[in-house]
Amino acid sequence: MFEQIVFLVFAVFALVAAIKVVTTPRISHAVLWLMSCFFGVAVLYLLLDSPFMAGIQLLIYTGGVAVLIGVASVVLRGAAREAQRRVTHSWPASIVALSLFLLMAWMTLELPLPEAPQAANPEGSLALLGAALVDPAGYLLPFELIGVLLLVLLVGALYLGKER
């Protein structure tokens, strides 16, 4: 009962924050709302008994993405200072957004949802996750590929950022 109330509160909080991200005029406030949204989602993960997902959510999204957006807008100071820019292409944009939303809604509805939890949540599930990531029969290949992808991104960013 208690957990469900907390769940609902944070679900509403995350949704409100998500709406605020796109409606607030200042980019600095948008970043703050984005963080709040990520935080709300992390709490939801926590309530769903997956602390690891919650930690990763906070680490990557709040700690990584939100800080990155913040740094980017400090570097590009003009963008941060500027008041709300007049949106000129609102009709095409809304059509694109609406079709994307419909596509995602359709995919979500079509996806067969499991009735019961896929697996019990055993103690030491973190160790199981770690083992699965480096197991050749498990997710070793995707794991290594992601590593290579990130390395390529890093080298690419260095190349682009190099002073010429």
Next chain:
Amino acid sequence: MIWSELLLRALGALGMAILPLVATPFLVSGSRKVVGRIQNHRRPGGLQIVTGPPARLRTLAAVIKQLSQGLIIPHGADRAGFVAAPILAVALALATWAVIPLGPEGLQVADLEIGVLYVVTVSLLAPLAVLLAGWSSRTGNAEDGAFRAISHLISHKVPLILALLVPVMLSGSLSLQEIVLAQQIPYILPVPLAALLFLLAAEAEVGRLPLGGAEASGAIATGTLDEYSGTMLSAFNLAEYVNSFTVSVLFSVFFLGGWRGPWLAEAPFLGTVWLLLKAFVVFNLLVFIRAALPRLRRDQLLAFNWTYVVPLGMLVLVTVALVDKLIVTLGVTSVGWWGAGLLAANLVIGLGMVAVLVWVERAGKVHRAAPGMTLRDGPRPEER
């Protein structure tokens, strides 16, 4: 969940959050005393002009004064962000304490399975408070300062996380309690280099003097906190001190065996005493370092970090992994030999590093400015 248990947990969390807050004024006055001794000024004015209650009570008076100062929000600042930044800074400083194990059983707000991840996440969010502060001030100095502070903070995150991975690897767990339990010998003995890296990176992170280039009120026009005054400035200072104490506690947990110590079987509460004692020693070490060494320039710090500290961290991580695996494969079961093997590997790397530093220094390559640094970061040495 039962309400009484919930209440108990809430009280525990509150107590845990209050502990560092109460400790901070004493740590401030204590560290000032130590620095005063080192720098040879023992009391204000140098004369016996202080009358009234013992000087120690001045700390209390200072706390009351700081708390009773007003909130001044500069005209033109982004109000929400400006007020949120100090709150965020203090909240993040206290958040780490939720996972610190104070004793063997139950003396911990939450024994998270992902404890180390939590610590790293909380410390990764710290730049956000800085960013918010600089950003919402909307003045040039503060924004410049925020950018400076963030490049500084993020750069030192890398060796910090690399160093933290070593105890995680040795103990095979991300839970802080498990890491303490796994330390039959304190990890500083087998892996002193990782401990050194952690201390170095953490010192830079919390912005204490020799490595704290992010905020330098004396050297560069303050920085992020340019527009802050009164209680909100005190909040930032409080967060800084709490952070400084927190890294001391974390160092004790990861490398000094946490609450481990003698006579624990008879009196479990001694664990807390041991932990705080260890943390206090580490804190004092940080104060000594701060009092004894001059500040490094920011570009020197970043260049040193990226050219030496980060590669060293990677090297230590890989070496410890290999040597640990090798020792286990050889079938060594005694903790002593395992520690000796790791220590030998660490010493070899450490001496190699010293040799590299000496060679670089002889070759005269040290005083170069970091690549990519511009005049905005201060004149390069050869241009002075």
